[in-house]
Amino acid sequence: MSLSLFALQVVNGVEYGLLLFLVASGLTLIFGVLGVLNFAHGSFYMLGAYLAWWISQRTGSLLLAILVGVPVMVLVGLVVERLAIARLYTRDHLSQVLLTYGLVLLFNELQRGLFGNEVHGVATPKALAWTMRLGEAQTWPAWRAFTALACICIAAAMRQVVLKTRFGMRVRAGASNAEMVEALGIDVRKLFATLFSAGTALAGLAGMLAAPLTTVYPGMGEGVLILSFVVVVIGGIGSIKGAFVGALLVGLADTFGKVLLPGFASAMVYAVMAAVLLWRPRGLLGPAFEGR
Amino acid sequence: MAEPLLETVGLTRRFGALAAVDGVSLAFQEGRVHAVIGPNGAGKSTFLNLLSGELRATSGQIRFRGEDVTRATPDRLSRIGIGRSYQTANLFPGLSCVDCVWLAAQSRLESSMRFFRPAERYAEVGVRAAHALEASGLTQRHATMAGHLSYGEQRQLEIAMMLATDPSLLLLDEPLAGLGHDEALRVMELLRKIARGRTVVLVEHDMDAVFSVAAAVTVLVDGRVLVTGSPAEIRASAAVREAYLGEEQP
Amino acid sequence: MRRRVLLLVAAAALGAVALTGDRFWLQFLGKAMIGCILAISLDLLVGFTGLVSLAHSAFFGLAAYVLAGLTNGLGLVNPVLTLPISVACAAIAALIIGWLSLRATGVYFIMVTLAFTQMLFYVFNDSPALGGSDGLYVQSRPVEGRAAAYVVIWVALVLVYLLLSRVLRAPYGRVLEGIRGNEQRMRSLGFPTRRYKLVAFVIAGALAGLAGYLDATLYGFVNPAQLGWRQSGLILVTVLLGGRGTLYGPALGALLLAFIEHYGERVTEHWNALVALLVIAVVLFLPRGLAGLVPGASRG
Numbered sequence: 001m002s003l004s005l006f007a008l009q010v011v012n013g014v015e016y017g018l019l020l021f022l023v024a025s026g027l028t029l030i031f032g033v034l035g036v037l038n039f040a041h042g043s044f045y046m047l048g049a050y051l052a053w054w055i056s057q058r059t060g061s062l063l064l065a066i067l068v069g070v071p072v073m074v075l076v077g078l079v080v081e082r083l084a085i086a087r088l089y090t091r092d093h094l095s096q097v098l099l100t101y102g103l104v105l106l107f108n109e110l111q112r113g114l115f116g117n118e119v120h121g122v123a124t125p126k127a128l129a130w131t132m133r134l135g136e137a138q139t140w141p142a143w144r145a146f147t148a149l150a151c152i153c154i155a156a157a158m159r160q161v162v163l164k165t166r167f168g169m170r171v172r173a174g175a176s177n178a179e180m181v182e183a184l185g186i187d188v189r190k191l192f193a194t195l196f197s198a199g200t201a202l203a204g205l206a207g208m209l210a211a212p213l214t215t216v217y218p219g220m221g222e223g224v225l226i227l228s229f230v231v232v233v234i235g236g237i238g239s240i241k242g243a244f245v246g247a248l249l250v251g252l253a254d255t256f257g258k259v260l261l262p263g264f265a266s267a268m269v270y271a272v273m274a275a276v277l278l279w280r281p282r283g284l285l286g287p288a289f290e291g292r
Numbered sequence: 293m294a295e296p297l298l299e300t301v302g303l304t305r306r307f308g309a310l311a312a313v314d315g316v317s318l319a320f321q322e323g324r325v326h327a328v329i330g331p332n333g334a335g336k337s338t339f340l341n342l343l344s345g346e347l348r349a350t351s352g353q354i355r356f357r358g359e360d361v362t363r364a365t366p367d368r369l370s371r372i373g374i375g376r377s378y379q380t381a382n383l384f385p386g387l388s389c390v391d392c393v394w395l396a397a398q399s400r401l402e403s404s405m406r407f408f409r410p411a412e413r414y415a416e417v418g419v420r421a422a423h424a425l426e427a428s429g430l431t432q433r434h435a436t437m438a439g440h441l442s443y444g445e446q447r448q449l450e451i452a453m454m455l456a457t458d459p460s461l462l463l464l465d466e467p468l469a470g471l472g473h474d475e476a477l478r479v480m481e482l483l484r485k486i487a488r489g490r491t492v493v494l495v496e497h498d499m500d501a502v503f504s505v506a507a508a509v510t511v512l513v514d515g516r517v518l519v520t521g522s523p524a525e526i527r528a529s530a531a532v533r534e535a536y537l538g539e540e541q542p
Numbered sequence: 543m544r545r546r547v548l549l550l551v552a553a554a555a556l557g558a559v560a561l562t563g564d565r566f567w568l569q570f571l572g573k574a575m576i577g578c579i580l581a582i583s584l585d586l587l588v589g590f591t592g593l594v595s596l597a598h599s600a601f602f603g604l605a606a607y608v609l610a611g612l613t614n615g616l617g618l619v620n621p622v623l624t625l626p627i628s629v630a631c632a633a634i635a636a637l638i639i640g641w642l643s644l645r646a647t648g649v650y651f652i653m654v655t656l657a658f659t660q661m662l663f664y665v666f667n668d669s670p671a672l673g674g675s676d677g678l679y680v681q682s683r684p685v686e687g688r689a690a691a692y693v694v695i696w697v698a699l700v701l702v703y704l705l706l707s708r709v710l711r712a713p714y715g716r717v718l719e720g721i722r723g724n725e726q727r728m729r730s731l732g733f734p735t736r737r738y739k740l741v742a743f744v745i746a747g748a749l750a751g752l753a754g755y756l757d758a759t760l761y762g763f764v765n766p767a768q769l770g771w772r773q774s775g776l777i778l779v780t781v782l783l784g785g786r787g788t789l790y791g792p793a794l795g796a797l798l799l800a801f802i803e804h805y806g807e808r809v810t811e812h813w814n815a816l817v818a819l820l821v822i823a824v825v826l827f828l829p830r831g832l833a834g835l836v837p838g839a840s841r842g
Contacts, residue, residue, distance in 0.1 A: 037649050093594045099825040101775045105818035226660050229653040266664040281645045370732030384723035395720045399732035406713040
């Protein structure tokens, strides 16, 4: 593999990993703090992408679509949380899996009914429609660089919020002991609703950023969802740092896998996951495995 | 003195920078009730969890009948004869009393990987379960759901389950905690009965209980052993009283 | 007692259908009964051991593909050979995947089974040699004739039900019950619980493989869509719908879902939404499933 090809895979892998991070960070927090396993998370990614297409089609601007779309996703998250997710906080795993599974089926039918079965392309904004050179033989789309940068900024912002704000403190407290947080009189309902809508918006945003690259098609959330689960397993539930590391690992593994072993690209990612599980059953950065 | 049944050597457990149990070296002689007491936060529960294998030691050793069991899993420890009862109800809420004790008794089968004969046909298990229930005074309540028992009865069930595994060493974690006066008396009587001829490590706050049944008492403070002695010695010790200052008087 | 009589009647009724020779019903109920085998075997894990596994469809599909490989590739058709081999392959896969997955607990376990299922899906979906996303035809079936296949499936269902009932009443079944109720306590009572969970996982996987073998026999066709977490999710739906932890409940759920799927397709193009709403409704309002409606029938 030539150096520039290698470099291309690395930047692609990192960019993909960063997108995955947006999705997985929401998933891991929703699970770590709210205690809910949310299969519908991939549907939010898909919904974001469709929103981006629909709005950019009518306004001609993807960036505008993103600006409008993110608040819409926040709203969607709020509605879903209040109507469905809130009922799962005290329920067992099977109920959570099946309820969110039902939501996935529902969202899929909704998408099919509203937007149809065709694949839609989304135009990259003109300002970012150029490519940059990578070494001698490769080029890299500027939109990918923009996406990667946007994800890094969001990750940095997340870090600030989680480590430096009162809200972030509650999130961290909730991640280690939700009951205690409630006992301390903090409005857990508001915390959960905020967190869930934030996670939803992040997943939706990832979909919007990915839309020009992957096109918009039915079922696009599924692959991302599964990979996000792999990221959470690797990084540990409730750990944003773990999600970051895990996402980069998975992004790189998937990208290199597609190039090196075209038939078994996906298998490579799962191999990484299996390896992690053999070594650290609680994830790389999850709660340390005390006791047995 | 004969080799102790259970012995810890420099047993330590750290949580980050905090040493909940710090270099505890104790010997538990066979056939005696040895109580471990101390003010809140002394590390008694942690110590017991280390002995039952539910927490792994950071350093130090645990020896049972001379064998190093520091790294043994809880199920292995149970199989070699260490039984444990819990402070908060740790039962099978959906099962009846007799079914809870049955499971405990079934653990003594050579293997439960038996797929074809109905469980009830294993008569020896039923016998052991019935004995354990009777010893704990729960025979009348055998059909009641574990979740529907009173607090004190749940304690009795805890003890019944422990007895059904036929342990040579009993680890009792605050068996009287949270019980009303009458219930505490009943459980206390039960403890006196089962302690006869068995080796017991008793972690308790209730001093009357401790002094009435223990042959040796160890006082833990801040994860370390302050002193070990007979109940009379401990009662008279000024150092112990000082450790408890502000807490209940021994 | 009444329940046992009802079950006998239902089993007899199902069996009697073979005598009618009705093409539609043989195919439809044959498929439904395969769903029952899947549901019952998954209930062993979900309802009796407390393990929510999304890998069930993987073992189903794997055995089906093994049969296709044996008949198409090796010319091996005889059920005396192909059945044990297919089921054994499913069991071995369950052993490996189970051993790895059970290193995780709780939600991690669920997510790991999900990932392994998808891995197997991609292996079959992306390999042209294995038929790719189109799937494979099974060139000659171990059992010829619709009625004969139906009877074989019926016998298999009855045997699976009887076998699992037996196993669950044995000491092993008690251990599973204890693990479901309070695994940590079981460990402190001396049971090496992971071993027991792994055995349950392998039994369930093998039975799912049996269902896959029968499915390939009935339809003469295998395709990757049978694997994957969506399918596993549907099996879980039948377990919840019928009532987990009862064995017969999930079988009922499977039958019900088969009817809903069939007639739903006639009613509306968006019948998936119907299933979705049903699932959501059952989770929210009928968590004990249909069996929960029968007084004193479901477990605590």
